[in-house]
Amino acid sequence: MAADFGTSGRLPLAYTAAGNSSFTEFLSQVAPELLPGRRNLPQGGAAKDLAPHATTIVAITFSGGVVMAGDRRATMGNLIASRDIEKVHPADPYSLVGIAGTAGVGIELIKLFQVELQHYEKIEGAMLSLDGKANRLATMIRGNLGAAMQGLVVVPLFAGFDLDADDPVKAGRIWSFDVTGGLYEETGYDAIGSGSLFAKSSLKKTYRPGLDADAAARLAVEALYDAADDDTATGGPDIIRKIFPVVMTATAEGTSRYSEPETAAMAEAILAARTERPTP
Amino acid sequence: MAMQFYASPEQIMRDRSEYARKGIARGRSVVVLTYAGGVLFVAENISTTLHKVSEIYDRIGFAAVGRYNEFENLRSAGVRMADLRGYSYDRRDVTGRALASAYSQTLGSIFSEQPGKPYEVEICVAEVGTSEAKDELYRLPYDGSVQEEPGFMAMGGQAEAISNVIKAQHREGLTLKEALKLALAAIGSVGGDNNGSRTIAANQLEVAILDRSRPGRKFRRLTGAALTAVMPGAEAQAAEAKADGKPDGKADAKSDDNGDGKEAAQ
Numbered sequence: 001m002a003a004d005f006g007t008s009g010r011l012p013l014a015y016t017a018a019g020n021s022s023f024t025e026f027l028s029q030v031a032p033e034l035l036p037g038r039r040n041l042p043q044g045g046a047a048k049d050l051a052p053h054a055t056t057i058v059a060i061t062f063s064g065g066v067v068m069a070g071d072r073r074a075t076m077g078n079l080i081a082s083r084d085i086e087k088v089h090p091a092d093p094y095s096l097v098g099i100a101g102t103a104g105v106g107i108e109l110i111k112l113f114q115v116e117l118q119h120y121e122k123i124e125g126a127m128l129s130l131d132g133k134a135n136r137l138a139t140m141i142r143g144n145l146g147a148a149m150q151g152l153v154v155v156p157l158f159a160g161f162d163l164d165a166d167d168p169v170k171a172g173r174i175w176s177f178d179v180t181g182g183l184y185e186e187t188g189y190d191a192i193g194s195g196s197l198f199a200k201s202s203l204k205k206t207y208r209p210g211l212d213a214d215a216a217a218r219l220a221v222e223a224l225y226d227a228a229d230d231d232t233a234t235g236g237p238d239i240i241r242k243i244f245p246v247v248m249t250a251t252a253e254g255t256s257r258y259s260e261p262e263t264a265a266m267a268e269a270i271l272a273a274r275t276e277r278p279t280p
Numbered sequence: 281m282a283m284q285f286y287a288s289p290e291q292i293m294r295d296r297s298e299y300a301r302k303g304i305a306r307g308r309s310v311v312v313l314t315y316a317g318g319v320l321f322v323a324e325n326i327s328t329t330l331h332k333v334s335e336i337y338d339r340i341g342f343a344a345v346g347r348y349n350e351f352e353n354l355r356s357a358g359v360r361m362a363d364l365r366g367y368s369y370d371r372r373d374v375t376g377r378a379l380a381s382a383y384s385q386t387l388g389s390i391f392s393e394q395p396g397k398p399y400e401v402e403i404c405v406a407e408v409g410t411s412e413a414k415d416e417l418y419r420l421p422y423d424g425s426v427q428e429e430p431g432f433m434a435m436g437g438q439a440e441a442i443s444n445v446i447k448a449q450h451r452e453g454l455t456l457k458e459a460l461k462l463a464l465a466a467i468g469s470v471g472g473d474n475n476g477s478r479t480i481a482a483n484q485l486e487v488a489i490l491d492r493s494r495p496g497r498k499f500r501r502l503t504g505a506a507l508t509a510v511m512p513g514a515e516a517q518a519a520e521a522k523a524d525g526k527p528d529g530k531a532d533a534k535s536d537d538n539g540d541g542k543e544a545a546q
Contacts, residue, residue: 010393
């Protein structure tokens with residue numbers, strides 16, 4: 001255990017301090033080197049060309065929850081760094097988080113965020129509210145500002161099922177962020193990453209309120225297809241290698257992921273439709 | 281002028297032990313035992329929010345008796361330690377043994393530190409394994425010693441009497457219902473009128489399990505319908521309470537060790 005017992009043999013004060021239920025704050029006291037935003041980086045923005053970049057994520061609300069989907073590509077300059085990276089993860093049993101930007105920092109941030117939420121739940125004996133979770137993530141992004149200024153930009157997309165919502169039909173909620181830790185609640189749908197412009201343009205035409213989960217998932221996959229069509233950094237469905245987008249939902253029953261055959265079927269349906277009426 | 285009298289180290293340690301033991305014996309009991317599907321925690325506790333049994337990590341649970349502020353302190357420390365280790369290595373690298381050893385060192389140094397009082401707590405760190413034989417139960421009394429228990433343990437007031445009841449009947453391969461029945465029989469074997477046995481209602485219990493078959497976080501509290509479904513003779517009890525026209529057994533439900541713990545269970 002990383003605990004430094006010192007000469008007394010007792011756990012250090014930070015471990016037994018009362019009133020702190022944040023894992024990030026605890027880390028900043030006992031192991032600040034483990035926090036993504038606390039590293040000394042050399043001057044200049046050279047880091048961004050060295051590290052793989054994760055790209056497009058979309059989220060769409062439907063009646064009774066929210067769906068989030070991400071393509072599978074990470075790029076490094078003109079190279080494809082990964083064809084099967086997973087950028088959408090469950091943050092806790094009722095919320096999802098996806099990342100765009102520097103992949104390494106982003107994945108570390110997701111991992112930290114997952115521990116943060118679980119840590120709070122265990123210490124307090126109750127879950128954070130959905131707004132509380134979004135705020136917490138914003139604080140963590142804010143902590144990364146220094147690194148972001150030097151090229152290691154990470155922007156997440158957060159979505160979840162609000163257990164405190166009056167109307168469970170409208171309980172799916174989405175938040176987007178900016179590099180300074182700005183927190184914006186979105187209505188209906190949102191996308192982040194290099195292909196987000198095209199994904200959002202696609203959703204602008206196809207989204208309507210009151211969708212069901214499967215319809216929303218199909219729209220998400222289609223939006224990613226449109227993003228991949230125009231953005232080189234976003235990966236389309238890979239029929240040959242059988243690599244398809246990660247699609248997850250958060251509902252009253254918790255988070256769940258569409259299985260590979262299901263996402264494959266969605267992607268193939270879209271490909272078939274496009275083959276019939278190709279756009280020039 | 282105050283005179284400093286000589287007290288031998290043995291005497292000091294004996295006094296401290298006695299002080300801690302008295303504090304622990306005042307509280308109500310907690311029983312931890314393994315069954316086919318995992319590890320079962322049963323505590324007598326009327327509070328639904330101030331827990332004696334809690335989750336530490338994926339496979340690790342925590343149970344305690346004694347002073348609430350002291351074991352709550354240890355519990356948060358355990359969660360922090362486990363989360364830090366899981367975050368910096370891997371979730372599989374968080375083990376009950378490492379946690380028990382950290383608790384043991386902490387309790388041991390608090391026990392022998394002068395000035396200051398020893399903690400009036402006894403805790404259990406339980407880790408569920410892939411099979412019943414691989415489950416681990418660690419008992420950590422106030423003085424920092426640590427014992428690995430064979431499949432079951434009892435802590436708190438009259439722990440020995442309770443433990444003897446379980447010892448006689450505990451075996452490998454109990455179902456959840458059987459294990460709960462045994463735990464309740466053991467806890468109820470003391471504290472009745474004229475040192476007789478008593479039955480304990482579901483609303484005075486805190487029950488949790490480490491469920492071997494669950495993926496990821498295995499800790500789960502059994503409350504409400506999930507608990508009454510596995511309570512022995514739940515249907516009969518409910519019918520009886522209805523006939524009496526009052527909720528079952530509120531009479532002897534007093535707060536025990538959430539505070540100074542003046543109530544004597546003996």
